[in-house]
Amino acid sequence: MQRIIKNDQVIDETWHLLAKDATLEGLSNCADLIVPLALWREHSHALKARDGGLGVWLDADEEVEEIADDLGHFQVIALNFPSFTDGRHYSSARLLRERYGYRGEVRAIGDVLRDQLFFMKRCGFDAYAIRPDRDPYDALASLNDFDEVYQAATDQPQPLFRRRS
Amino acid sequence: MYVYDQYDQHIIENRVKQFRDQTRRYLAGELSGEEFRPLRLQNGLYIQRFAPMLRIAVPYGLLSSKQVRKLAQIARDYDKGYAHISTRQNVQFNWPELEDIPDILGELATVQMHAIQTSGNCIRNTTTDQFAGVAADELIDPRPWCEIIRQWSTFHPEFAFLPRKFKIAVNGAVSDRAAIEVHDIGLEAVSNDAGELGFRVSVGGGLGRTPIVGSFINEFLPWQHLLSYLDAILRVYNRYGRRDNKFKARIKILVKALTPEVFAEKVEAEWAHLKDGPTTLTEAEVQRVAQFFVDPAYQPLQDQSAALAALDAQHPGFARWRARNTAAHKKPGYVAVTLSLKPTGVAPGDVTDKQLEAIADLAERYSFGEVRNSHEQNMILADVEQAQLFQLWGELREHGFATPNIGLLTDIICCPGGDFCSLANAKSIPIAEAIQRRFDDLDYLFDIGEVDLNISGCMNACGHHHVGHIGILGVDKKGEEFYQVSLGGSASRDASLGKILGPSFAQEDMADVIEKVIKVYVEQRTEDERFIDTYRRIGIDPFKERVYAANH
Ligand code: HEM
Numbered sequence: 223m224q225r226i227i228k229n230d231q232v233i234d235e236t237w238h239l240l241a242k243d244a245t246l247e248g249l250s251n252c253a254d255l256i257v258p259l260a261l262w263r264e265h266s267h268a269l270k271a272r273d274g275g276l277g278v279w280l281d282a283d284e285e286v287e288e289i290a291d292d293l294g295h296f297q298v299i300a301l302n303f304p305s306f307t308d309g310r311h312y313s314s315a316r317l318l319r320e321r322y323g324y325r326g327e328v329r330a331i332g333d334v335l336r337d338q339l340f341f342m343k344r345c346g347f348d349a350y351a352i353r354p355d356r357d358p359y360d361a362l363a364s365l366n367d368f369d370e371v372y373q374a375a376t377d378q379p380q381p382l383f384r385r386r387s
Numbered sequence: 388m389y390v391y392d393q394y395d396q397h398i399i400e401n402r403v404k405q406f407r408d409q410t411r412r413y414l415a416g417e418l419s420g421e422e423f424r425p426l427r428l429q430n431g432l433y434i435q436r437f438a439p440m441l442r443i444a445v446p447y448g449l450l451s452s453k454q455v456r457k458l459a460q461i462a463r464d465y466d467k468g469y470a471h472i473s474t475r476q477n478v479q480f481n482w483p484e485l486e487d488i489p490d491i492l493g494e495l496a497t498v499q500m501h502a503i504q505t506s507g508n509c510i511r512n513t514t515t516d517q518f519a520g521v522a523a524d525e526l527i528d529p530r531p532w533c534e535i536i537r538q539w540s541t542f543h544p545e546f547a548f549l550p551r552k553f554k555i556a557v558n559g560a561v562s563d564r565a566a567i568e569v570h571d572i573g574l575e576a577v578s579n580d581a582g583e584l585g586f587r588v589s590v591g592g593g594l595g596r597t598p599i600v601g602s603f604i605n606e607f608l609p610w611q612h613l614l615s616y617l618d619a620i621l622r623v624y625n626r627y628g629r630r631d632n633k634f635k636a637r638i639k640i641l642v643k644a645l646t647p648e649v650f651a652e653k654v655e656a657e658w659a660h661l662k663d664g665p666t667t668l669t670e671a672e673v674q675r676v677a678q679f680f681v682d683p684a685y686q687p688l689q690d691q692s693a694a695l696a697a698l699d700a701q702h703p704g705f706a707r708w709r710a711r712n713t714a715a716h717k718k719p720g721y722v723a724v725t726l727s728l729k730p731t732g733v734a735p736g737d738v739t740d741k742q743l744e745a746i747a748d749l750a751e752r753y754s755f756g757e758v759r760n761s762h763e764q765n766m767i768l769a770d771v772e773q774a775q776l777f778q779l780w781g782e783l784r785e786h787g788f789a790t791p792n793i794g795l796l797t798d799i800i801c802c803p804g805g806d807f808c809s810l811a812n813a814k815s816i817p818i819a820e821a822i823q824r825r826f827d828d829l830d831y832l833f834d835i836g837e838v839d840l841n842i843s844g845c846m847n848a849c850g851h852h853h854v855g856h857i858g859i860l861g862v863d864k865k866g867e868e869f870y871q872v873s874l875g876g877s878a879s880r881d882a883s884l885g886k887i888l889g890p891s892f893a894q895e896d897m898a899d900v901i902e903k904v905i906k907v908y909v910e911q912r913t914e915d916e917r918f919i920d921t922y923r924r925i926g927i928d929p930f931k932e933r934v935y936a937a938n939h
């Protein structure tokens with residue numbers, strides 16, 4: 223079973239991540255599913271009618287504005303990093319949290335490695351599906367690489383210059 | 388200059404620890420080369436032709452004598468006794484061992500230095516006028532603003548993986564010595580009619596493969612909103628900049644594709660959400676930072692014009708040096724002195740550990756213990772008493788810093804090129820040397836006057852060849868090293884990009900080519916006309932005709 227980091231702990235994964243080209247066909251009614259944006263856009267009614275949990279995932283070139291009006295339907299929003307060097311979803315996560323007030327889980331998926339976790343956490347991610355070939359327990363340490371920061375971000379709404387004493 | 392408090396110190400010590408562990412994991416095979424690459428680049432570490440190259444941040448070019456001594460020690464202990472001043476006011480070491488880098492960073496942290504974000508696709512070291520705070524033509528001291536930007540940009544969590552690197556420059560003087568219009572963001576500190584401070588904001592300038600002069604998208608940004616506006620620009624770029632092609636990934640390409648007007652609208656729309664949030668700067672913070680940049684304990688002195696003129700008359704060498712290597716100071720009786728790192732036969736911008744020790748010593752005795760790096764790859768003692776100038780000149784000569792060529796043809800900006808850099812098409816240092824040798828007659832050099840000659844070993848443009856009055860670019864022609872010459876570039880307030888003269892030349896012809904170009908200028912100039920002015924008046928054709936005239 224895959225394990226993910228959630229709220230600074232390693233836990234068993236309970237969600238099913240559907241592929242980008244997934245269709246409604248054969249979808250379980252009660253499993254917890256994270257569906258691709260395209261499926262949500264086409265079949266939101268059917269997906270809302272299911273009994274299982276619902277999440278959506280966005281690829282790196284898909285914008286949070288597309289789901290801004292639907293956030294109440296999702297327990298999880300997963301943001302995909304095709305490569306860990308593609309930084310677009312750092313902005314997406316902050317927008318979800320700070321502009322659209324999303325309070326559910328924001329999860330990093332894809333090429334997720336420990337050396338990026340600190341920045342992700344600052345931008346509002348609270349769950350990380352560490353790449354399967356890496357040990358999520360090792361990765362926990364990097365969530366605390368720094369214990370002071372300069373900028374305001376999701377985790378710390380006041381910049382250091384308003385907190386210095 | 389800015390002095391760290393416990394917060395700043397803590398953050399850089401966290402970084403040393405983090406990078407030590409990353410290096411350990413890489414050496415143990417737990418991090419692949421590809422995964423380690425962006426991590427090491429964000430610590431200024433390139434893997435180069437012979438060894439790693441480590442770029443150390445010198446925020447806006449300012450160094451204390453203590454920091455200079457530390458750099459000397461690192462050059463001695465971890466390099467082959469050399470350091471190199473870069474065109475972005477930083478310092479580079481070409482020979483450290485990878486295993487030693489965490490220790491070097493640990494040493495740097497003891498003098499409040501680091502290598503954070505000196506490379507990689509993130510916000511780089513903010514640069515400014517090398518005469519900031521002392522220039523006679525300064526309106527607003529840009530240094531507190533550079534420091535505020537440094538702190539905002541250091542480990543900014545949202546912008547650590549931008550499409551491409553990102554450079555910000557700030558100017559606060561009448562002349563633009565910071566070349567702000569060829570930066571991703573250029574900020575010009577200005578006052579409005581009500582006497583309030585703000586910034587004119589240029590975006591989308593840059594050199595490299597696709598050189599572009601930036602566009603001003605905001606004529607007056609009140610200072611309180613500086614950081615939220617920068618956040619807005621960076622967010623638009625982070626989300627919409629191209630990531631499919633690294634050669635089209637700089638913000639300049641996005642600004643051009645959208646047009647500056649549309650880009651500005653997008654920034655405004657984003658900024659509307661961020662404006663007046665917690666990132667809004669406070670008077671207290673600006674004052675806290677600005678107090679580090681108040682004047683040193685200047686003596687009430689008089690200008691020494693007559694005494695210096697008398698010394699000039701007795702010592703023509705001093706007169707020459709004074710004419711080129713000193714700059715007007717805002718305080719009577721003081722002068723800013725540029726140490727030339729461009730003597731013939733030394734790679735432009737190179738200094739040895741011994742020279743660094745000497746510079747630290749001179750800084751303590753003559754200039755309140757501070758030194759600056761310039762983007763022209765020289766070093767500066769900014770606060771020298773005019774009455775001590777003659778004595779200082781003597782000491783500078785002993786150490787090889789008194790070549791009287793600042794701003795002249797032999798004050799060449801030059802990248803490391805094929806001697807050190809694995810991306811190079813051609814060597815650049817030997818070209819610089821050949822030109823310096825050709826123009827070794829000081830009378831002739833002085834007669835030619837101000838010329839910016841810039842050399843890059845490939846189109847990445849580390850040597851800023853596009854904005855040289857004369858630019859030289861190394862190109863590859865069927866596996867052979869050739870050089871393309873361009874004329875008419877400028878990085879000053881009237882920024883412009885050079886125009887290519889014509890087909891490229893072999894290495895051994897380069898000194899001849901430059902000599903012909905200069906001859907055309909000397910023949911055609913009117914009195915007091917600089918090279919760039921003559922070029923702008925007569926155009927490229929007369930130069931072309933002379934250089935490509937059939938040899939008889
Ligand atoms: C020896 C190792 C070096 C390597 C591998 C290297 C690599 C590069 C590359 C790839 C670029 C182009 C990036 C782009 O335009 O997107 C670049 C730009 C630049 N480099 Fe270097 N560089 C090296 C050394 C230096 C040195 C020693 C200096 C200073 C003397 C320098 C100053 C610059 C500057 C100022 C630019 C920016 C040009 C612009 O604004 O686009 N580089 N470098």
Ligand code: SF4
Pocket residue numbers: 802803804805808809810811812843844845846847848849850
């Ligand atoms: S311009 Fe090219 S050759 Fe010169 S240092 Fe930059 S990448 Fe290397």
